[in-house]
Amino acid sequence: MSHTTIENAAIIPAAFEHLYHPGPKWVDQRFTKDIHLPSISPLGLSITVDDHWSSDLFDGLLRELSLYSTLIGKYRSVEQIRFRGAGINQLSAAELTELVHRIGSLFPMRDSENGEFGIDLCHASVNPNTLALLKGLRFKQLRLHFGDCAELSQNDWMNKVADNIDLFSNFGFKELQCQIHLKHFRDPARLKQLLLSLLLYSPQQIELSGIEDHSRSEPNREDRNYYLGIIKLLTERGYTLLGNHVFISRDNHLFKNLTEQNLQFTPWGFSSPNIKNWFGTGIGAHGQLGNYLYRNTRSPEQYLQLLSEEKLPYQQLATNEIPNELQALLQSLFCYGKIENHTVKSLPTSLQSGVTQEISRAAEQLWLEHDSQQWHLTLSGMVFLRQFYRHLLEAMPANSGVSQQQKCL
Template sequence: MSDQAHLTIVSDKNAGTHAQVLSSKYDVAGPRYTSYPTAPHFSVDFGCNEYRQELIKQRGSSIAPLSLYVHIPFCKNICYYCACNKIVTRDSTVSRRYLNYLNKEIAMQAELAGQARPVTQLHFGGGTPTFLNDAELTELMHHLGQHFKLSDSPDREYSIEIDPRTVNKDRLALLKGLGFNRLSFGVQDFDPEVQTAINRCQSFNMLLSLTNAARLYQFKSVSYDLIYGLPKQNLQSLTNTLEQVLELAPDRITFYNYAHLPARFSSQRAIDRHTLPSTGQRLEMLALIADVLTTAGYVYIGMDHFVKPNDELAIAQQEGRLQRNFQGYSTCLAPDLIGLGVSSISSLRHSYAQNEKDLERYYEQLDNNRLAISRGLRLSHDDEVRRHIISELICNLNLDIKQVEQHFQLCFFEYFANILETLKTYQKDGLILMESDKIRVTLEGRSMLRNICMTFDRYLSSDAQPRYSNTL
């Protein structure tokens, strides 16, 4: 790499002081807003019967597209940082039983949702979806195709999360043949010491080989998921990781903030908290990430996401039509997302529903010929107002106040009179620009998007926030 392209840590004392002030002010616990209201506010009062009624009510009048999410909970190895719903096992036969139940749920959900609706978005997550062997992956896609109308449009988004240690070039070829056109590799960090500290060792050459194969097979997009704030991570090690990421040049990069919640996630107890970067160091890391990636030409679309300027997500954001759900940012979001598998969440136009988190309870519900819904929520008018506002800010970094007033028949500055002073503080701190008919998120405000959205969240209270990770 040339001296000109070599990455350096830029030190600006004034900017650093301002960043430290913001970090102390805004580093609080808060949601990531993959939904609003967020999952902790779902209730057992909304169960299987309520979910069925919602889908049946929509089925007769809707031929709108569908999104599908399929959760595969199994992993062969434990990654200490992980906060996903997972089951760590070396027993490869557990997937056979799981597939049998998943196939049953697929048939039941398809009957309710409507089998003629095209599936424009499909995402396999986990756990490790590639815990399934080639025959099982093929069977699952075949079963989905039997019961849902899987799209063959080049505009579809069919993605799968991949632990690089579980695939080779031949498996990537199989995934392309099964219809997937987007891959998301879990990279986390390239530094060997950091990888050892989180029990996730994988080489740069492994990612190089898989990324080259993905391009050879003409996957539409290759994404890397990374994490900052990990144990043993520092600015220099992160700089080295960023150099290697840029050498591989993925289409999309997601840099999540590590949430250390050992009381909730037992695997995180293996991490020595004394090796974790401080809040100030994490903010410096985020500033470094944003500076390096934007200087390299990536667009910072917000909420930890960076994409190449010609990427569909960047174009959609410029045009004000970017969308977001539990699967992340999207350009072809369907009005209804059907979650399949243990712990998965369905998002309908006016409600949310989550499956049982416990695997045996999930099996038991399906044995009784019931969908495995354990809890959910039907949105109120106020929920829909606030969901729209939070979505616009997260996705398009811009809120059209007049459009909100016309669509929901309200006066914005009266409806949100209690938060106007907070919004003025955000403007003073340089996070937003507030006009009579617009709220725009600034470049600096993109790092504080969760905080800005929290202002519109009526569910938050001081005793509820500890269930979330810190925003910075």
């Protein structure tokens, strides 16, 4: 697989935001089994391949998977697997094959309608040999990144898109997912042309990365109109918006969950709420096991050193103490674009006043509209979703929330 950078930009849910603040906070690296995991819930697995990929890191990743197998239990099934990261296209065919087989031997794959077995690819790595390998390894979802074609002429990248998606169709994968980083397509006309080209092939998912970069500060009118134009274009062609950055078609594996109001939003994307525990492996990966949240070290040297000592390579560890009632409200906002009256009333007394004030402010700014039962996120509100999300968190009392803990896995 060829070497071309893949960019992953995701909006990180509230419980994980503090793990992304500057400055490492090292914790005791002892390896214990002091974690309670629901006995019947399936797992999610995210494999991050760093852009400094090497044979040593490959061996380290295999060791990390084995450590988690010991911690979690060999017979716990995995419902969602995603290979991702800036170095994913540096994996050799032999390495990818061994990784898939090792995962299968350690964590049986649960075959369900919500199941996902996906991998990120850039256009430069799409060729018949690569797709034949992925088909043979039984990948279901391919997510194509478009950053590497942004600098090509319009005719060249349109031809490249057409050729690659035709190849994809010939191999019969279950889903084609497309990720577009907006920083590469600041020209609205160029982005629209790309989207129209993609829509000819009806991908099951189109994800827009980089929206959160604008919403960290006040988006200007140009940013707002640019984004609203994208929403209008895709929703008019039958796509449904999840959160403010993922558009899915009716044949996406999550569409049934959406119609049944049975979704959750995680750092690894939208998924079935059946998945309660996620473990991330690789440099910089993040995960959630029980009530523990963690993030792996970003240093290849530290990563390998810790694994050589039979220690999990996480750099930061915390417990999630956001009240369940507030988490339910935030999930409803992100998954369905609404806040129901009863979720506000069910909040602890210490939260109700602050959350109600933030909802009122959002309504004044036309981010929300109200009917008799609930508040709905407007198109303008989608542009400011991250900002509103943070405001709701700031309504929490200072002594609640997510705390950094000197605990170990």
